Amino acid sequence: MAISLPSKRFWIFAIILIVVVVFGLWWLGRSEKAPVESGSIITATELTPEEKIINVQTLIIDRLSTARGLEEFDYASIPDDEVRVGTQTTENRESVSTYAALMTQALASYNQKQENEAKIMVDALDTRDQAKVLSLLSARTMYQGIVVKLESISVPPSALAIHTLMITSLKQMIYLLEPMSQILDEPVLALQASEAYLEANTQFFLTLNALNQYFREQNLQFSDDNQIKATF
């Protein structure tokens, strides 16, 4: 039986189809989705530099025309109290797992963190927005809650250094948020405190990464729900 080949028009159609499909699939593979934006600590402030400086100048002139000089931050006042946490008497995989579970609970509220507090403070100064100042105090409350939980956790000896540093960093952040919240009254005090805050915040972020590395080395697995969104 002779097989009659498809018509010339069919082959043209088929070839075009194949080319389209191949190119399409290639393009699909090529154009992987763009890197996920993992959040930003900087949100565009629509004020022009001139407007910002005018706001700041107005604030300072008002401030200086009414009372004493501008207060400055005393870096030596940053607390470095000894952190006292309980340690596990025996350390094994089970105890570390327990520790990990408690840590995810303690740090869960960190997911609420949005912008960096120093950025919020600068925005508050630029816009003279009291509402932003209040959000600094909210963040302070959040960190205080985390510290309370962290201090109640029994820590494996191998994680003690990281755990202690984490609490210390948070306590420093909590302490510094107080003068930072005075940005509209004592701008120099607040800005200088925010410089120290960035350092303390970095310390905390480092310890968070170190903790991550620690659990990785312990081969611990976490469900998606227990993951911490580490935003600076």
Next chain:
Amino acid sequence: MNRPIKNLIILSLALAVATAGGWYWYSSAKEAQAKVPWNAARISDIVNGMGNVANADLSDFGSLNEISDVFRDVGGDNATMGDMATWLDAFGQMGGGVEDLLDGNYRSIGDVVTGLGQITDLGGATDMLNSLGGLGANIDDILGDGIGFQNGADLIANLGEMTNLTGSADIIRSFGDLGANVETLFNGGVSFDSIGDLFGSLDEISDYESVQNLFNRFKDDGGSWDDFVTNVANDDTDVGTIITNQTVTSEELGPPGTGDGSQTQPRPSETRTGVGTEVGQTSQEAKQKLEKERKQDEQKCKAQSGGGKGSFLGDASKIFNAVNGFSESQLIDIGFDSASNMLFKGGSWSGTAINAVSSATGLDVGRVTELAGKIPGVSKVLEKIPGAGAVTGALGIGTSYVPVQEQDGDLLSVTDDTNQLTGEIKDLQVQICTHLKTIKRVQLNIEDKEFIGDVKAREEVAKRLKESQKQTLQLAKEGRTRADGTDGASFTPTVEENVKEKAENASKVTATKVGNSGSAFAPKLATFLEQEKKQSTFENRIASDIAENQFEEFTDPKKSRELNYKSWTRMFLDVSDPQNNPSGSALMALEESYAAKAKAGAGAIIDIVAGGGFVSKTECVEEDEDGNCVKEKVTTPGSVINRAVGDATQIDNQLTLTADEASDLSGVEEPGIGEVETLEPSKNTTNTGGPGGGGAGGGSGPGGNFELSDLADLFTNGDLSALFDLFGSDSAGNGGNFGGFSLRDILDYLNRGGNIGDLDLPPSLTFKLTGPTLEQIYEGRPNVGTISWKAQNADKCVARNNWLSSSLIPNRVESVKTTNQTLETSGSLITYLPLTFDLRLERTRGNQTVVIPFATSTSAALTQQVTSITLNNSEVAVGDHFSLVAKVGLSDEAKVTIETNVASAGAVNSLLGSALTSLSSSSAAGQEFGKYRITFTTNESGTAFITITADPIYSIRCTGNGRNTDKTVTVSRGS
């Protein structure tokens, strides 16, 4: 099989083949992407894929072109290569240093640039230079001998092909970030061969802003106009050409110039800071200056935050993780104390430790040492944690604080991209730093303006006014040339004299005209006029031609007959003249008297009219034998007094118009015509309110020490404000009529004239209290009072009482100035209100001490606390001890204790009052209780009341020339 079915089968087969082929291509693409990720970090992945840099022999590559070729082969096309900064950052993360990059393997940085030149999205020069900085390069590395660019032109030329080159300013700024200064850039053979070289290389950059920025940068780095001219002159470069070509005027370089470089003096705006402090500076110039300063702040902050610190990030992270990964025994082995103790301090790592960390991280020893040496003192706690100190230290104090390279782990879900995060944090640091600099600058400007600029301006104004006054007064006294050619006052000494002067002049002119006329009798007429002029005076006219006895003989009939006809006729004619007979002379004298009165009256009217109702002040210059003033001259025209008084009556209105804040209106009457109607100064100079609401307290006047002449002096000196200040109130606080003298008295005094130059004036004292109103306090302004004082002619001032202020410690009152404390003759201070305290009455009976109940309130004016203690007889027993206890400082107490022998509250009151009175003012308790006003009262039923308050009353005494001036202000803000 029919055709449709066959077609369907073949089509299905073709689709299957296509799908399989497509899937193969898809997978291939995915695989390729895995090798060269499409995210920003793909180059670092590639480099990481090449292995640890410590093991990578870069000399295997002949040039960067070869590396680029490898990248191109792997990456597929140039467009995917990423930017230079990313590449260099990755290079740094591998451990590559600037020596690796620039020494040996690459002939010069020009090779780097050239090799990467085909990468179209190569970052700008700034990025590249920042990255080099991040790798530890300094300006010498980049521009120095033999390593990189041969000179600045080489650099610029190589960078010229970068399409997104942002401008020379960026390049220069990057140089600055790398530690370059003007000398580095422009002197010697290190960098640019010449300034012409620089400008020539930058020719392609034609936008004004860039060149402007370049010049700004040049100045920021210490460059001056002289530097510029000197460098250019050494190159035989024409400054004008450069400036013209770059559309920049010499103004941009600082000094005001003619363009020929001859100007070397800096502009005023370059030598002073502070808005509004420069004479002649317009608001537009001030705005531009502010904007320029802001940009400079930002640039400095960017420089401080460091460029390309992201490369530290990776290294710090590695160290952090590596040290954490060491076991305790390892730490001890390599020289660290222990994992939980101080691992390293101040960069004092042991060599073993550094080598161990270097080995574990892949970083070279120098790099680890460098990072270990940057441990900040601030991070005390971090020093106790293995590695953490190094991490933070790597970020540097006050420079860059960045997190580690995040590792997607099981605990952390999403983290920020390191490079992005680094940039964002850096940006945040720059913002904070810029704000701080801005605030500091604004603060300095305000202080400069307040304490220097305004003062200087006032001094300058005073100086100019003084000079103006001097010239004006000189004009008034000597500005007119009299008819006789001598200099005289601009105002006429007397109306009569002026009229006479003009009349005599007119007479002379007429005589001259007659003498020159065509009259045949001209000579005689001239003589006649001259004689007539001589006889025009009353004395000449009334002078008799005959003696009195001649007249008597002529009028005596017996003797008259003895005269012959001729003599009798001559005598008759003589006696017929009025001056030669009594009645005629009397008529002449009477006429002269009337004329003199009329003239004097007319002169007086003219004077009064000219002075607008005020007569001129005169002095007598000639008296007759009887002491009558026959000639006087005007020393101050009535019109001048008129204007001065007019100004004086408008003082309240002017103060109202110039008030800055409510408190400035304290003691100022509402605008009106009261003073105009009564010619009395406003009587409201004793303030009834405190800072704000009603103003600060008024001053008590200088009492009876003052004399009318003082006022006159002040008045004639034009210091009307001081005059009315002194007029303010008497010692009893009654405003107005000082010492019984009214303004009219002063005017009369002035009219009479008075030598007031030699008087010893008491100090003129201005004592002012300002502050916010109650309403402003409720709106959030601090509840303070600003006391300021300024005394003239004073040797010293003292506080007459304790000047109280609320302490930083809650409920404590402190004396910012104590009684009799010496003060500067001018100054100011701030007191904080309300004056609250902790003062209570305690009763001790046996071993038991109780606090007697009390009520405390703050005055409605928010100025002071009032504490009321009620003590009933039932609370008192014989032998009880009662103590008034005042808290001092944080925990100290001042105490006055009495023991009562009668069960009477009134007795306790009396004893306590006596105890307080007996306290020595120099004792600690005496000083403490001296702050309070404590009153003891007892009612008919025997209940005792103690009322305690601290008064915001401030009193000052200034002394000079042996005389005192006292003033007192009270904060008694109205509600």
